[in-house]
Amino acid sequence: MSQLAVASTPTVRQFFRRSAFWIGAAVFVLAASLVLVVVNGGGQSVDSGALSITNAGPGGSKALAEVLRQQGVSVSAATTLDEAVAAARDGSSAGPGTGTGTGTGTGTTLVVYDPNGYLPTDRQTELVGVSDRLVLIDPGVFELGDLAPGVGAAGSVDASAPLTAGCSLPAAQRAETITAAGSTYRVTGAGQISSSGCFESYGDAYSVVRVTEAGHPVTVVGSTEVFDNEHIVDAGNAALALGVLGEGSRVVWYVASAADVTADGAPSLGQLTPDWVTPLILLLIAVFVAAAVWRGRRLGPVVVENLPVIVRGSETVDGRARLYARSGARSRALDALRIGTLSRLAGLLGLPRRASVDDIVAAVGEATGQKADGIAATLLRTVPSSEAQLVELSTRLTELENAVRLALGRPATPASPRHTSAPTPPPPNEGIR
Amino acid sequence: MAVSGRFVLLVALGAVPIVLFGQLYGLALPALGWWLALVVVLGIVDLIAAGSPRALALERALPARVRLGETTAGELYLTNTGRRPVNGTVRDAWQPSAGALTTRFAVRVPRGERRMVTVVLRPFRRGERRVEEVGIRSFGPLGLWARQATLRAPGRIRVLPPFTSRKHLPSRLARLRELDGRTSIMIRGQGTEFDSLREYVRGDDVRSIDWRATARHNDVVVRTWRPERDRRVVIVIDSGRTSAARIDNEPRLDTAFEAALLLSALATRAGDRVDVIAYDRRVRARVKGATGAALLSGLVDALAPVDPELLETDWAAIPAQVRQVTNQRALVVLLTSLETPGSSRGLLAVLPQLTQRHLVLVASVTDPETFARVSRRSDREETYTAAAAERALLDVARVAAAARQQGADVVTGAPADLPPAVADRYLALKAAGRL
Numbered sequence: 001m002s003q004l005a006v007a008s009t010p011t012v013r014q015f016f017r018r019s020a021f022w023i024g025a026a027v028f029v030l031a032a033s034l035v036l037v038v039v040n041g042g043g044q045s046v047d048s049g050a051l052s053i054t055n056a057g058p059g060g061s062k063a064l065a066e067v068l069r070q071q072g073v074s075v076s077a078a079t080t081l082d083e084a085v086a087a088a089r090d091g092s093s094a095g096p097g098t099g100t101g102t103g104t105g106t107g108t109t110l111v112v113y114d115p116n117g118y119l120p121t122d123r124q125t126e127l128v129g130v131s132d133r134l135v136l137i138d139p140g141v142f143e144l145g146d147l148a149p150g151v152g153a154a155g156s157v158d159a160s161a162p163l164t165a166g167c168s169l170p171a172a173q174r175a176e177t178i179t180a181a182g183s184t185y186r187v188t189g190a191g192q193i194s195s196s197g198c199f200e201s202y203g204d205a206y207s208v209v210r211v212t213e214a215g216h217p218v219t220v221v222g223s224t225e226v227f228d229n230e231h232i233v234d235a236g237n238a239a240l241a242l243g244v245l246g247e248g249s250r251v252v253w254y255v256a257s258a259a260d261v262t263a264d265g266a267p268s269l270g271q272l273t274p275d276w277v278t279p280l281i282l283l284l285i286a287v288f289v290a291a292a293v294w295r296g297r298r299l300g301p302v303v304v305e306n307l308p309v310i311v312r313g314s315e316t317v318d319g320r321a322r323l324y325a326r327s328g329a330r331s332r333a334l335d336a337l338r339i340g341t342l343s344r345l346a347g348l349l350g351l352p353r354r355a356s357v358d359d360i361v362a363a364v365g366e367a368t369g370q371k372a373d374g375i376a377a378t379l380l381r382t383v384p385s386s387e388a389q390l391v392e393l394s395t396r397l398t399e400l401e402n403a404v405r406l407a408l409g410r411p412a413t414p415a416s417p418r419h420t421s422a423p424t425p426p427p428p429n430e431g432i433r
Numbered sequence: 434m435a436v437s438g439r440f441v442l443l444v445a446l447g448a449v450p451i452v453l454f455g456q457l458y459g460l461a462l463p464a465l466g467w468w469l470a471l472v473v474v475l476g477i478v479d480l481i482a483a484g485s486p487r488a489l490a491l492e493r494a495l496p497a498r499v500r501l502g503e504t505t506a507g508e509l510y511l512t513n514t515g516r517r518p519v520n521g522t523v524r525d526a527w528q529p530s531a532g533a534l535t536t537r538f539a540v541r542v543p544r545g546e547r548r549m550v551t552v553v554l555r556p557f558r559r560g561e562r563r564v565e566e567v568g569i570r571s572f573g574p575l576g577l578w579a580r581q582a583t584l585r586a587p588g589r590i591r592v593l594p595p596f597t598s599r600k601h602l603p604s605r606l607a608r609l610r611e612l613d614g615r616t617s618i619m620i621r622g623q624g625t626e627f628d629s630l631r632e633y634v635r636g637d638d639v640r641s642i643d644w645r646a647t648a649r650h651n652d653v654v655v656r657t658w659r660p661e662r663d664r665r666v667v668i669v670i671d672s673g674r675t676s677a678a679r680i681d682n683e684p685r686l687d688t689a690f691e692a693a694l695l696l697s698a699l700a701t702r703a704g705d706r707v708d709v710i711a712y713d714r715r716v717r718a719r720v721k722g723a724t725g726a727a728l729l730s731g732l733v734d735a736l737a738p739v740d741p742e743l744l745e746t747d748w749a750a751i752p753a754q755v756r757q758v759t760n761q762r763a764l765v766v767l768l769t770s771l772e773t774p775g776s777s778r779g780l781l782a783v784l785p786q787l788t789q790r791h792l793v794l795v796a797s798v799t800d801p802e803t804f805a806r807v808s809r810r811s812d813r814e815e816t817y818t819a820a821a822a823e824r825a826l827l828d829v830a831r832v833a834a835a836a837r838q839q840g841a842d843v844v845t846g847a848p849a850d851l852p853p854a855v856a857d858r859y860l861a862l863k864a865a866g867r868l
Contacts, residue, residue, distance in 0.1 A: 004487070004489075005489070005491040005585055006585045007486075007582045007584050008566060008583045008584070008585055009582040009583045274455060276454075276461035278461075278462075279455065279461040279462050280452065280465075282465055283444070283447050283448060283451060286444055287441060287444045290440060290444045291441045294436050294438055294440065294441050297436070297581070299435075299522060299568040299570055300524055300567070300583040303526045303529065303565070303566075305528040305529055308558075308677070311679060312678070313678040313679055313685070313800045314680075314802050314803065315678075316772075316825065317802075317822050318818070321814070321818040321820070321821035321822075322817075324817045324821060325814065333817055333820035336820040336823040336824040336827065337816075337819060337823050339827060340823035340826065340827060390813075390816060391812065391816050394810045394820075395810060398810060
């Protein structure tokens with residue numbers, strides 16, 4: 001009976017015991033991050049919207065909102081039209097069409113700011129009459145047409161010097177001067193009862209216009225500098241902003257957002273697909289994971305084996321050939337070929353080991369009947385000046401060797417010596433060089 | 434833990450309830466949740482019901498040795514000592530070069546019973562081939578999830594050098610018998626050792642007539658001679674750096690093993706005593722004082738695990754190694770490589786020490802590819818290669834000449850030809866009575 005084999009795979013208990021530290025560490029990190037998130041109150045994202053009342057940056061309006069709150073005015077933000085309308089209706093003391101005046105300290109002021117034109121033009125009229133007072137900040141042409149038909153755009157102004165009020169609007173008078181870079185407006189509507197333009201930059205172009213539409217006062221302010229954190233402290237900006245917005249007890253601060261854009265056209269692909277498509281895709285992911293585990297799980301560890309280094313024996317010959325070729329060592333290469341040929345010729349012709357090259361040339365001439373001069377040129381004298389000549393000379397060496405073999409009645413191609421033993425072919429003759 | 438393809442299929446089948454419930458009742462997402470919960474529960478149940486792979490007791494029956502190129506079979510016995518049957522896959526994790534045809538087997542071992550798995554091995558590398566572990570995957574009755582464990586069950590098999598050159602042995606033994614004087618008594622000089630006296634037969638060399646014995650007998654009596662016996666042959670295999678080079682897809686070292694095996698087989702039949710040392714900077718293998726069949730089996734066993742070491746061979750220590758083996762005059766066969774004067778300097782330096790006392794034979798493998806390259810000269814590249822090959826041959830010739838000058842004998846040959854060439858050289862030396 002054989003013994004139970006030792007398992008190298010840990011059991012579940014061993015696995016948890018061995019990795020207790022890491023499991024503990026992971027749990028600790030998770031718990032710590034959870035605690036941090038709870039303490040920080042759920043990770044507020046930084047608001048960077050223009051004239052947003054929660055944005056404390058230079059472009060926001062948090063300063064103004066905070067001051068208004070200190071003065072007892074409740075300020076609430078709205079990011080969509082529906083929100084804004086609902087918020088304004090909630091606190092509005094006057095229903096549509098019943099507005100009778102501007103009693104100080106009561107009523108709702110709706111501030112509308114839509115720098116990117118998100119507000120759909122066909123829904124702008126929903127804002128009319130929902131609040132006691134309407135303040136439009138830098139409105140566009142369509143916005144004006146719907147919400148303040150008596151006011152027209154009059155181009156933009158880039159005033160370097162502050163503008164003076166020059167009108168009867170109390171808030172403007174208190175402010176005296178403002179920095180008014182932005183849009184300007186003029187009063188066009190005929191028959192306006194109490195319209196006034198303030199901060200005139202040039203003929204009839206005003207930065208602040210107050211008209212009354214449908215019984216409610218509408219204030220159009222062309223400059224965003226009056227409200228933003230960076231410029232509100234300049235000139236009389238703060239006085240104007242607080243004066244315009246502080247008339248009521250509530251302010252609904254509506255900055256239009258992308259959520260206001262209404263989609264139209266054919267229903268999207270998502271609306272057309274049936275409900276079960278998403279669960280089916282999730283199931284496919286689960287199938288993929290299961291298949292990955294099925295095919296990817298190894299049956300035991302990889303077996304390792306030390307393999308021998310493979311060194312090809314002809315590597316040195318190849319390396320030397322490349323060295324010759326790269327450095328263009330023609331005469332050195334030819335020397336090697338010539339010495340090899342000479343020693344083989346000497347062996348073929350039965351010359352002694354110490355035979356000089358002249359003896360070999362003479363013997364070759366005798367055997368083949370060729371001229372000694374040509375043989376000597378091939379075997380000794382010609383210096384290769386180009387690689388083409390080197391190839392040609394090496395071919396001539398082969399031919400010469402074959403000619404000698406033929407003359408001696410041996411096979412034309414040299415049979416490669418399978419093995420050599422004594423007596424040996426003559427070693428390279430030192431006298432040849 | 435592992436999952437099966439059946440489990441993957443089961444998960445994929447969840448598409449049916451999802452589409453059905455989604456289309457009919459709009460409950461696609463709950464259907465997905467319930468289906469996943471169902472398959473996971475089924476898997477867990479299956480896992481719990483599976484037999485424990487750890488409850489298997491393993492036993493191996495392996496042949497101790499196999500010749501390279503031959504096929505053998507190893508047996509693995511699995512005994513189930515657990516409470517539930519083990520039903521799954523077994524992987525016998527042999528090293529790749531052990532050449533196992535299949536390593537995975539489907540097994541079904543009922544409780545308390547034993548099953549055998551046969552692994553067919555055809556090793557393709559010489560040396561020790563090992564197996565350390567057995568992986569077992571045990572599926573539950575549903576075949577969805579499996580328990581898996583790797584158990585230690587070490588085993589080893591020694592892969593011996595192939596000794597392919599033994600095909601040359603019969604012809605060499607025939608030559609040896611001729612030398613022995615049994616068949617060709619007519620030729621005098623087949624040895625120098627006095628063997629026996631016998632009657633003169635017509636045709637015998639008259640110079641071998643022993644006149645004193647003839648005087649004692651009434652007949653003419655001749656002396657017969659036989660080659661020397663009980664000589665020492667010391668084979669030194671160089672297992673250093675240069676022996677790693679592959680020539681004709683065979684490392685130099687393997688060729689050296691072949692030559693050593695053939696020469697040992699021949700020399701031990703001829704009545705000589707053979708000692709073999711594989712050496713680079715220390716002794717890698719040594720066989721001393723064995724004869725006959727014991728010598729050959731001891732030799733293949735000792736040489737099997739020897740691999741080329743990436744070290745420069747310490748030739749200076751070789752004479753001392755030879756002296757340890759014998760103080761008598763011996764035939765020292767150095768199986769090494771003669772390549773360039775630079776790499777053979779160490780060998781050439783110690784040759785005089787060896788040749789002073791012993792008869793030295795240096796055997797070296799040459800690359801037939803080099804000879805072929807010398808005669809290929811059609812373009813520029815090939816001409817340069819031919820020049821380099823020619824240079825290499827000149828280097829070999831120069832080293833061989835230097836070795837001869839030191840008094841050593843040199844045999845070179847292609848991998849297939851070197852072993853018989855060394856054997857022939859040995860026979861020639863024996864015939865000449867130079868041993």
